[in-house]
Amino acid sequence: MGDNFVPTAADMTRFLPELILTVIGTLIMVLEPLTREENKSRLGVIALAGLVAAMWGSAVAAADPGTAFNQMLIVDGFGTFFRFLCIGVGILTVLASFAYLNREHANSGEYYALILYSIAGQCVMVTANELIMLFIGLEISSIASYVLAGYLRDDKRNNESALKYFLLGSFATAFLLYGIAWIYGGTGTTNLTEIHRVLTNRDIAPLAGIVGTSAALMFVGFAFKVAAAPFQIWAPDVYQGAPAPVAAFLSAGPKAAAFAIFLRVYLTAFDTIADRWQPIVVVSALATMIVGNFAALQQSNIKRLLAYSSIAHAGYVMCAIAAHSQIGTQAVMFYMVSYAFMNVGAFAAVTHFARQGERYVNTEDLAGLGVRQPATAALLTVFLLSLIGVPLTGGFFGKFYVFKAALDANLVWLTILGLLNSAVAAYYYLRIIVVMYFKEPGDSTANLQPPAMGIQAVLWGSAAATLVLGIFPSWVLDYAGRSANLVK
Amino acid sequence: MDAILFLIFAAIAVGCAINLVVQTHPISSALSLIGVMLALAVLYLLLGAEFLAAAQIIVYAGAIMVLFVFVIMLLNAGAEQRVNRAQFAKFLGVPALIGFLGVVSFLIQTLMPNTKDVVFGAFRNGTAEAVGRKLFTEYLLPFEVTSLLILIAILGAVVLARKEI
Numbered sequence: 001m002g003d004n005f006v007p008t009a010a011d012m013t014r015f016l017p018e019l020i021l022t023v024i025g026t027l028i029m030v031l032e033p034l035t036r037e038e039n040k041s042r043l044g045v046i047a048l049a050g051l052v053a054a055m056w057g058s059a060v061a062a063a064d065p066g067t068a069f070n071q072m073l074i075v076d077g078f079g080t081f082f083r084f085l086c087i088g089v090g091i092l093t094v095l096a097s098f099a100y101l102n103r104e105h106a107n108s109g110e111y112y113a114l115i116l117y118s119i120a121g122q123c124v125m126v127t128a129n130e131l132i133m134l135f136i137g138l139e140i141s142s143i144a145s146y147v148l149a150g151y152l153r154d155d156k157r158n159n160e161s162a163l164k165y166f167l168l169g170s171f172a173t174a175f176l177l178y179g180i181a182w183i184y185g186g187t188g189t190t191n192l193t194e195i196h197r198v199l200t201n202r203d204i205a206p207l208a209g210i211v212g213t214s215a216a217l218m219f220v221g222f223a224f225k226v227a228a229a230p231f232q233i234w235a236p237d238v239y240q241g242a243p244a245p246v247a248a249f250l251s252a253g254p255k256a257a258a259f260a261i262f263l264r265v266y267l268t269a270f271d272t273i274a275d276r277w278q279p280i281v282v283v284s285a286l287a288t289m290i291v292g293n294f295a296a297l298q299q300s301n302i303k304r305l306l307a308y309s310s311i312a313h314a315g316y317v318m319c320a321i322a323a324h325s326q327i328g329t330q331a332v333m334f335y336m337v338s339y340a341f342m343n344v345g346a347f348a349a350v351t352h353f354a355r356q357g358e359r360y361v362n363t364e365d366l367a368g369l370g371v372r373q374p375a376t377a378a379l380l381t382v383f384l385l386s387l388i389g390v391p392l393t394g395g396f397f398g399k400f401y402v403f404k405a406a407l408d409a410n411l412v413w414l415t416i417l418g419l420l421n422s423a424v425a426a427y428y429y430l431r432i433i434v435v436m437y438f439k440e441p442g443d444s445t446a447n448l449q450p451p452a453m454g455i456q457a458v459l460w461g462s463a464a465a466t467l468v469l470g471i472f473p474s475w476v477l478d479y480a481g482r483s484a485n486l487v488k
Numbered sequence: 489m490d491a492i493l494f495l496i497f498a499a500i501a502v503g504c505a506i507n508l509v510v511q512t513h514p515i516s517s518a519l520s521l522i523g524v525m526l527a528l529a530v531l532y533l534l535l536g537a538e539f540l541a542a543a544q545i546i547v548y549a550g551a552i553m554v555l556f557v558f559v560i561m562l563l564n565a566g567a568e569q570r571v572n573r574a575q576f577a578k579f580l581g582v583p584a585l586i587g588f589l590g591v592v593s594f595l596i597q598t599l600m601p602n603t604k605d606v607v608f609g610a611f612r613n614g615t616a617e618a619v620g621r622k623l624f625t626e627y628l629l630p631f632e633v634t635s636l637l638i639l640i641a642i643l644g645a646v647v648l649a650r651k652e653i
Contacts, residue, residue: 007628015629022636029643069629110647117640124633132630140637147644162648209595 007069014068014075014127016057017083018120024050025116032109040107044098047112051091051119058083058123071191072133077483079127081333082260086122089253089340090115092458096348097245099452103356104243106152114151115249118144122257126264131180131190134261138176138225141254142169149242149250157358161241168234169224176221182214183269195269208273215270215277219284222265225258228318229287232311236295239307244354247303248347251310252340259317259336263329266321274324281322282414288315289421296428302350302363305428306343309387312425313339319418320402323409326484331401333480338394338469342386345462349380352451352459360444363432368441369448376451377436379459384429386466389422394469401477490608494534501527512568514560518553525549537614 012019028043028050035043062080067073093115101107121140128134146169150162184190186206187198199205220231227235239247270277292312299305317339320331353369353376354361370377386393389400399422406415451459469476504523511517529544613619623631 018633026639070626072627072629110643114640114643114647117636117643120636130630132627133633136630136633136637140633140640143637143644144640147640147647150648153648153650213592213595 010064010066011068013064014061014066014073016061017054017087018123020054020057021050021116021120021123024053025113025120028109028113028116032113035109037107040109041098041102043109044094044101044107044112047094047116048091050116051087051094054087054119054123055084058087067129071193072130073124073127074129075127077479078260078264078329078333081480081483082126082256082336083123085256085337085340086119086126086253089249089256089344090119092340092344092348092462093245093249093253095454096248096344096351096458098454100243100245100351102452104152111148111151114144114148118148118249119253122253125257126260128261128264129192131183131192131265131269134265135173135177135180138258138261139173141257142173142225145246145250145254148246149238151243151246155357157241158243159241161238164234164241165238172221172224172231175217175224179214179217179219179221182210182217186210186214192265192268196271199269199272205272208276211270211273212276215266215273216280218265219277219280222258222262223284226255226262226314226317227288227311228284228314229291229311230284232288232291232314235311236304236307239310240301240304244303244347244351244358247307248344248351251306251347252344255310255314256336256340259321259332263321263332267324267329278322278324281318282411285315285318285322286414286417288312288318289418290315293421293424293428297424299428300362300364302366302432303347303361305363305432306346306350309425309428310343312421313343313387315421316399316402316418319406319411319414322411322414323405325405325409326481327401327408328405329484330477330480331398331405333484334401334469334473334477335398337476338386338398338466341462341465341469342383342393342395345459345466346380346383346387348455348458348462349376349383352376352455353445353448355448363435364439365442365444366432366436367439368436368445370437371441372445372448373450376459379463380436381433382463382466384433386470388426388429392467392470394466394473396470397473397477398469401473490534494531494608497527497530497534501531512570514565514568515557518556518560521556522549522553525553532614534608535614536608536611539614539616539619542616 024046028046031043031046032040058080061075061083062077065075065077065080068075073079094112097111097115101111118141121137121142121144124137125134125141126137128137146162146166149165150158152158180190183195187195189195189198199211205211223229224231224234239251242250266274266277289312292308292310292315296305296308296312299308313335317332317335320328320335322328323331350361353366369380382393386395389395389398403415403418406418501524504520504527508517508520508524511520525544525548529541529549532538532544533541613622
């Protein structure tokens, strides 16, 4: 850690995706006032190009793995995996947003810039090797998300969503920061590998009370960001109120990044006290699954239903974290990919049939979709079946590996209760399918236009990815397996 | 001498913090917060963190508090009106707070291993030069990335405050 004021070329290469995203985001903001109202969609095309370039940047960075900027960042397989995932979610979100923003007459460059910045923050998070870096990345991602949730300023539901998200989110971040302060006070460092080194060395390790308090405080922050019980209360209101494409983004991108930092911090820094945090994660996983699934049973608003379903899915992922093993990490990585595709796909379908002002967001409004728009209904069915976990879909193998990891770790009861939970979940997903195919077509689907091109692309792309993951899971799983051992 | 100064300013900080919560008028709360910030700045100075003490006064007690007071005045916020206070908070709030503080002080008091490191004025790296050197070498990336955070905050304010969508 010499006095090198100028970053090396390797530093810059490993930071390439974030650089690209930031530069393109700023470029969009510069072009925004120069673009005429009817051409604002072109800014979205630039955003798409930026995201594709950032994917390329991640690949370039991954070719030369290692730490950057005095060990602030670590580019490894794990970080790269989540970088690709977050950027991919960004591409799907931007594609689904074109039609939505045109429909609401709210097309502007700030929207795309905020999405790019948010993803830059997530990329920083998932490659952070230092608690300070992790915290700044989380804040960048979160603050951009708060604004996106309230993007349609004149819509009361948007206001409610943004305000709740902001207030509760800031509160949870304060817990995370307090946890960071505790571990710094105990070990004298915020570097994750250094913390691990201090904690494994009996002579200089601080007493367990300090480490435990720090881990518990940070757990509050992480559990909030992934919407795990008992810190899940914000999710239904936020997802229901936010614009539909933004809800898709929130439920996939920031959540994946939050799981990544959860794993990285708990499996590197707090690895030595695993037997202490494991029971807490088990209880939280169980509570999250039960709260999510049973609350979802009673929902009639489909966005709210998907929000509770996303809470339940966070519970399944927590089961794999509780396993505390390489296979568990691998299962989390695979689950987050398949979950991202099926959930963004489902939200894209909601974006499509909600129409202007999001008037049609009840499950009953889907009546007759199977007759009026067979293709859209079939694609939505694929996503719902995958969310249930039916074989030949990505959701099946996601659940399979998660519960396999939990079983391998001797968490038998958690696995059994988790499986029972997914049976409960089948009811509310199937109910949507029943409404689509077996209800008499009503007024709500009478004048439904065919889906716009961007939404078509998201629907077909996500459905294809969901099926590919369900038929050839090893394509992603092998990569995840190779990267998972770098964490532990 | 150090210990006496510490006790005086720690007492001021705690007193102001309690006053901040107890007061019902936002302006009184904001003024108490300034008291907390100033007392904290003195505590930092006692420990040898001179740059942090100066930043605490200039940034927090100065700039941020001015914003607070401006917002309170612009919103023309009056005294807080209490409606339907939760029974849970009424009966469990104070005991829970005392319990939490008790646990934290117990942990710090009995478990903190290196008490000899915590000596008034023992910290030597609190000068502007030392902080600046750290910021531009070891912590260069967090320092630079924070600018992105601020940019987003500005962008967010513009998005939420503009006239038309």
